[in-house]
Amino acid sequence: EAAEKAGFEHFMMKEIHEQPKAVADTLNSVIRDGKLDLSEIGLEEEVIRSISQIYIVACGSAYHVGMAAQYVIEDLAGLPVRVELASEFRYRKPLLDPNGLAVIISQSGETADSLAALRECREKGIRTLAIVNVVGSSIAREADNVFYTLAGPEISVATTKAYSTQLIAAYVLALQFAKVRGEITVEQCDSYIKELQTIPDKIQKIIEDKERIQWFAAKQANAKDVFFIGRGIDYAISLEGSLKMKEISYIHSEAYAAGELKHGTISLIEDGTLVIGVLTQPELYEKTVSNMVECKSRGAYLMGLTTFGNYNIEDTADFTVYIPKTDPHFATSLAVIPLQLLGYYVSVNKGLDVDKPRNLAKSVTVE
Numbered sequence: 626e627a628a629e630k631a632g633f634e635h636f637m638m639k640e641i642h643e644q645p646k647a648v649a650d651t652l653n654s655v656i657r658d659g660k661l662d663l664s665e666i667g668l669e670e671e672v673i674r675s676i677s678q679i680y681i682v683a684c685g686s687a688y689h690v691g692m693a694a695q696y697v698i699e700d701l702a703g704l705p706v707r708v709e710l711a712s713e714f715r716y717r718k719p720l721l722d723p724n725g726l727a728v729i730i731s732q733s734g735e736t737a738d739s740l741a742a743l744r745e746c747r748e749k750g751i752r753t754l755a756i757v758n759v760v761g762s763s764i765a766r767e768a769d770n771v772f773y774t775l776a777g778p779e780i781s782v783a784t785t786k787a788y789s790t791q792l793i794a795a796y797v798l799a800l801q802f803a804k805v806r807g808e809i810t811v812e813q814c815d816s817y818i819k820e821l822q823t824i825p826d827k828i829q830k831i832i833e834d835k836e837r838i839q840w841f842a843a844k845q846a847n848a849k850d851v852f853f854i855g856r857g858i859d860y861a862i863s864l865e866g867s868l869k870m871k872e873i874s875y876i877h878s879e880a881y882a883a884g885e886l887k888h889g890t891i892s893l894i895e896d897g898t899l900v901i902g903v904l905t906q907p908e909l910y911e912k913t914v915s916n917m918v919e920c921k922s923r924g925a926y927l928m929g930l931t932t933f934g935n936y937n938i939e940d941t942a943d944f945t946v947y948i949p950k951t952d953p954h955f956a957t958s959l960a961v962i963p964l965q966l967l968g969y970y971v972s973v974n975k976g977l978d979v980d981k982p983r984n985l986a987k988s989v990t991v992e
């Protein structure tokens with residue numbers, strides 16, 4: 626096992642470091658000569674034009690990819706997207722638009738609820754597309770079309786590189802739909818692709834700066850509660866950051882849409898409670914800062930996670946992590962990295978079993 630960890634103490638850290646390559650491989654698998662080429666996935670342009678609605682169905686972190694994808698697809702492709710937890714979707718007798726496309730996202734391709742949701746869609750005659758990491762898995766075999774993520778085998782229960790490659794698949798689909806449906810020009814699509822190609826190096830830079838997070842995590846090991854807040858895509862990032870924290874560090878954490886704080890959660894803020902504000906979306910920046918100020922005035926200890934350049938966050942936050950600039954649609958790919966590292970280092974500090982947290986399984990094949 627030591628050999629498989631390639632010098633890292635845990636699989637999770639190894640897999641965090643594998644993200645630049647996993648993301649680049651997944652992206653390169655659908656780009657030829659700088660242009661999108663989805664011929665291996667087989668969603669013909671005619672089909673893409675006929676789709677009226679996208680249903681994204683998944684569990685766990687894959688559901689959080691769906692939450693981020695919803696904003697990106699709706700904004701770029703102008704197509705309505707609904708995101709649902711597979712365990713809810715399959716039992717709610719969903720009314721599906723016959724021209725809808727169900728996108729099932731799953732690392733293992735074996736999650737029982739996701740597989741059941743896929744079958745439900747197929748029974749109802751809805752076209753299905755799977756975004757799957759494990760080749761030949763049940764979900765990959767049963768879906769009409771498959772977009773394979775190229776993360777390679779993931780051992781750590783808490784997903785990192787599979788999540789990151791699922792995001793790439795979602796962006797690629799958003800761009801392909803946007804281009805085919807005439808929502809963006811070919812030139813605009815090419816420039817989004819160029820930007821996506823910079824993501825692996827930017828992830829690498831964030832990982833290289835991990836000691837700062839390690840230092841901060843050491844101070845948080847005794848935290849009782851952590852709240853992650855953000856709006857829009859930053860809310861989707863918060864959901865994943867919160868899951869990473871709770872699943873491996875056993876610290877209670879919640880992600881909240883920042884605007885909802887006042888409807889309940891703010892009553893939980895006490896002196897020293899850690900609140901992490903995610904601020905990657907320029908249009909929502911000021912709004913989230915003001916929510917952070919509200920938390921601070923109730924005693925919260927604030928961490929800000931934002932883009933280089935937003936230095937005035939230091940007037941509000943006690944500790945700030947900066948990520949490189951990118952197109953805001955793709956910010957999830959960068960902002961999630963410090964949050965993975967934070968969960969990891971808190972868990973290590975507490976001496977917990979990072980790769981195999983209690984009560985959790987890598988693949989949930991029972992209901």
Ligand code: G6P
Pocket residue numbers: 684685686687730731732733734735736739782783784985986987988989
């Ligand atoms: C488990 C894993 C999570 C994963 C979820 C969905 O809970 O611990 O990391 O996000 O299942 O798994 P899937 O294989 O369908 O992506």
